[in-house]
Amino acid sequence: MAVRLKKGHREALSGIVFTLPFTIGFILLFLRPFVQAIVFSFSRLNIGAGGYTLEFVGLGNYKNALFVQPEFVRTWVETTGMMIVNVPLILAFSFFSAILLNQPFKGRTVARVIYFLPVILASGIVLQLEQDNYFIESLQDLEETVSGFMSLETLGVFLMKLKLPARMLEFIMAAVQQAPVIIRNSGVQILVFLAGLQSIPPSLYEAAQVEGGTSWENFWNITFPMLSPLILTNIVYTIVDSLANPQNELVKLIRSSAFGPPGYGVSTAMAVLYFLGTFAVLLITIGIVSRWVFYHE
């Protein structure tokens, strides 16, 4: 008994020692600034020669962010709305891309390399330069002339002729407009689904074949449920990824407010609101999705 206890203690000690780097980093480089950020959001910050002083202003910064800053609420709603639209699109795209890239065909390696390329190309400074850029405008001219068959106007006219309901038309147009964004943000998710597809035991499909299942039935009864836990993983990854995206408008606004006129306090208040909103979306999504996730074993 005494030996066991000792072993338990030693195990606990080893665990604490191995995770110590993170514990230190978390407390000093994460938790401390995190708490400070919350304090800052209720304060006015005065930076002097020998440091900074704080002056408590209550909810002033939040009121300023929500009611005085003209851009904030609009950008916040837009960014969150965009995220809510993009997440299911990215998920659907990466899901079917993974199924496609898992099939044997000539040139599969090349196709995989291309699908994953955007993860490598997502350079912060390059994306930042590509925002308001004169050159990009002329690029888009080029894009339109080259891709006559994919031009939005043509598609719009075509869809009008089909007499689709206006709302559906709007959604399709928005989805097409978003297509490049969706494609470029799906790399890691495709990898996760691909790995998931390869971990499905072939015996399941063999059994289904014996029972006479069609590939349509196999998809809905084997592939989809077996991949469902990864759907949750990918939803979380996609939401987290959108937070760090340099093309995120709200992030840019928070940044420019910090070093611009409204100042540190208001900027931090905006960041706290953004964090709380995203966290809420994350929790709600996890709550809804985990209900129908199927866990093997």
Next chain:
Amino acid sequence: MSDNLNTRSIGARFQQTPAKAALERLQKLFTPRNLGGLLVSLGRLGVLIGVSYAILFPLLAKIATSFMAEIDIFDKTVHWIPKHFTLDNYRNAIKYMKYPSAFVNSLALTLGLSLLQLASCTVVGYGFARFDWRGREVLFAAVLFTLVVPPQMIMIPLYLNYRYFDFFGLAKEMQLNLLGTYWPLVLMASTATGVKNGLFVYIMRQYFRGMSRDLEEAAYIDGAGVFRTFFSVMLPSAVPAMVVVFLFAFVWQWNDYFFVNIFAGNRHLLPNALAQLTGEYSRDLTVAGTEHVMRAYGSLLNNAGSLLLIAPLVTLYIVLQRYFIESVERTGLVG
């Protein structure tokens, strides 16, 4: 339908004329099943072409434009192939970014930081995977928490902490300015709190959890301590996952501008050099052009500079693509 089947099976029994054989071969080729397969292949090809187009188009357009002279951008008849082929964009970008030295600095910093991240995330991941203690779950929740907090939220406090660095409140009278040094980045990388490090801790934890305990048990029975077991038994078996973590750490660190700009914005590094490229160039202009022309040429310069920035990564990716694409399988993250 059954008639058709009958005649065919009867036909097979008798000697066949060439015409009949050809007809039969055609029938075999165009069975509904084959047709379906053909349609699937065509559909797949279409989707692949469409997606590759969306991904490659901007890159190819950038490359094509990087060889154009300034007049070519204003010339509506120029698509893809420059009329005035030039290497001036690259020449100027290299000159005003001081590319060779910026490249060496960036490479050294990125290599150093990603090695530190690899070391810290591996050790921490092992701690989470193999040992149990009260508070482990809470600490692991903290790892995930670092991922869901936008870095912008802690940006300002971090900035001020490093501006007036007092050893985290331990030495109030000492106020060092650590901005403009690599210390903030090094501290973050060595404590597993750098760019997307929570993800790496998660990957390493999953990998170690999936490894058999037999090796460790054997090492313990032989009298090896926890650290010896970790370094000489577990680490060599964890190389596949470590390669993946290192590659991703390298790519994301190379692409990072957020932290590098805040903490080391004045350092001669590639992203900083690219951000200041047009400014450096226009300062050197002897004849002041109109602003419009400068903007056009500035975008050409930025374009060439961007390509120079991502070129090393694309090369790395093409050489090591197998490791990237099989990464998630190799780490056993999924199953």
